[in-house]
Amino acid sequence: MSSQNWIRIVIALVAGAAVGLIYGWIIDPVEYTDAAPNILRQDYRTDYVLMVAEAYQSEQDPVIAAQRLAILGSEPPAKIAGNAIEYARAQAFPPDEMTLLQGLLTAMQTYQPAGGPNP
Amino acid sequence: MNSQRRNMILPILLALLAGLGLGLAYSWLISPTQYTDASPSILRADFKNQYRAVIAASYASTHDIERARARLALLGDPDPVQALSAQAQQMLAAGEAFDKVRLIAQLASDLQQGVISIPPTSTSPAVVVNTPTQTNQPLGETEIVEATPPPAGAIETPFTFLTPTPRPTQTPIPLPVEPFALVGQDTVCNPDLPAGLLQIMLMDARRRQAAGIEIIVTWNGGEDSLFSGFKPEVGDGYADFLMEPGITYSVRVVEGGTTVPNISIPNCTDSNGQLYPGGILLTFQQP
Numbered sequence: 001m002s003s004q005n006w007i008r009i010v011i012a013l014v015a016g017a018a019v020g021l022i023y024g025w026i027i028d029p030v031e032y033t034d035a036a037p038n039i040l041r042q043d044y045r046t047d048y049v050l051m052v053a054e055a056y057q058s059e060q061d062p063v064i065a066a067q068r069l070a071i072l073g074s075e076p077p078a079k080i081a082g083n084a085i086e087y088a089r090a091q092a093f094p095p096d097e098m099t100l101l102q103g104l105l106t107a108m109q110t111y112q113p114a115g116g117p118n119p
Numbered sequence: 120m121n122s123q124r125r126n127m128i129l130p131i132l133l134a135l136l137a138g139l140g141l142g143l144a145y146s147w148l149i150s151p152t153q154y155t156d157a158s159p160s161i162l163r164a165d166f167k168n169q170y171r172a173v174i175a176a177s178y179a180s181t182h183d184i185e186r187a188r189a190r191l192a193l194l195g196d197p198d199p200v201q202a203l204s205a206q207a208q209q210m211l212a213a214g215e216a217f218d219k220v221r222l223i224a225q226l227a228s229d230l231q232q233g234v235i236s237i238p239p240t241s242t243s244p245a246v247v248v249n250t251p252t253q254t255n256q257p258l259g260e261t262e263i264v265e266a267t268p269p270p271a272g273a274i275e276t277p278f279t280f281l282t283p284t285p286r287p288t289q290t291p292i293p294l295p296v297e298p299f300a301l302v303g304q305d306t307v308c309n310p311d312l313p314a315g316l317l318q319i320m321l322m323d324a325r326r327r328q329a330a331g332i333e334i335i336v337t338w339n340g341g342e343d344s345l346f347s348g349f350k351p352e353v354g355d356g357y358a359d360f361l362m363e364p365g366i367t368y369s370v371r372v373v374e375g376g377t378t379v380p381n382i383s384i385p386n387c388t389d390s391n392g393q394l395y396p397g398g399i400l401l402t403f404q405q406p
Contacts, residue, residue: 020142055176
């Protein structure tokens with residue numbers, strides 16, 4: 001087989017691979033159906049944290065609030081609440097919602113999980 | 120020359136297919152698209168349950184039913200009310216605390232009935248006085264919402280009642296508990312129903328079905344606790360219990376209700392004159 005033919009085969013291989021990648025990444029990418037909340041888009045994450053803050057306002061239970069925040073990832077609850085406040089500030093959330101988020105952040109900053117380091 | 124070209128078509132086609140296969144394998148298996156901006160609709164089932172629970176807890180605090188509805192829509196459930204009800208039943212079956220379950224059942228009930236209600240508490244129900252906190256709100260627009268006659272479990276308000284701006288603060292004002300009284304005790308003879316089915320229907324003072332009310336069924340050597348509203352497909356104030364032959368039960372609605380004694384499986388007669396075990400329907404209502 002001549003070198004010209006080998007070049008044609010390689011070009012065909014590359015073209016096939018390119019089509020496969022485009023199809024697999026863009027046209028019909030893998031669909032996730034059992035995702036974890038840590039990959040939620042930032043606005044959804046922030047709304048989730050806001051829900052936790054709204055519930056915390058009436059429940060006043062930092063343990064439950066921390067447990068609810070924990071599904072968003074392995075970061076400390078205060079960090080999760082802080083990130084939400086940053087996003088909410090950038091998106092100009094209403095002052096009452098900022099107050100709720102700030103209240104949750106304060107609670108999470110002082111929250112010590114059971115079994116944590118003893119003073 | 121032509122035959123040489125024809126001979127090359129097959130290897131090129133094979134190379135194209137092999138490349139396609141490699142590309143697909145890489146993009147689907149080895150390095151699939153990484154989701155970093157996912158929506159709640161693709162969450163795993165247990166995370167969706169957690170999400171719903173937080174929506175219900177938030178709703179219990181804000182009473183913003185439209186926002187709760189919008190948040191539930193993010194989960195992509197075909198029927199959010201059914202999803203909430205199913206989750207409440209699963210939680211109850213798993214022995215989770217009723218306080219958690221009640222929030223979810225209450226949200227399901229409110230969404231189905233289209234009213235904003237306050238979950239009944241073990242102490243007393245409450246009305247909500249909404250006082251906008253913004254200073255530019257005219258005093259004349261301060262809203263005091265109180266149901267007439269005073270409800271024990273729910274306060275019906277139009278959806279436009281709570282608008283996002285200004286958001287009201289809530290001050291609970293206790294009301295006296297209205298006990299549920301037995302207003303009907305009927306034998307149900309329906310061979311299509313399970314034998315010995317004890318059906319309980321709870322109505323509030325406005326004759327609307329009352330969800331989230333605890334009912335205690337006791338018998339010699341045993342006791343069980345039921346809650347209304349976990350079968351919204353039957354009714355928000357509905358609960359049921361399967362009686363066993365030869366056992367006499369007592370039924371009591373926890374929210375100030377009196378005990379209904381001597382409940383047992385009645386005998387019914389079918390069209391051929393044969394006896395079969397029937398059921399009982401108890402209807403309770405607040406005065």
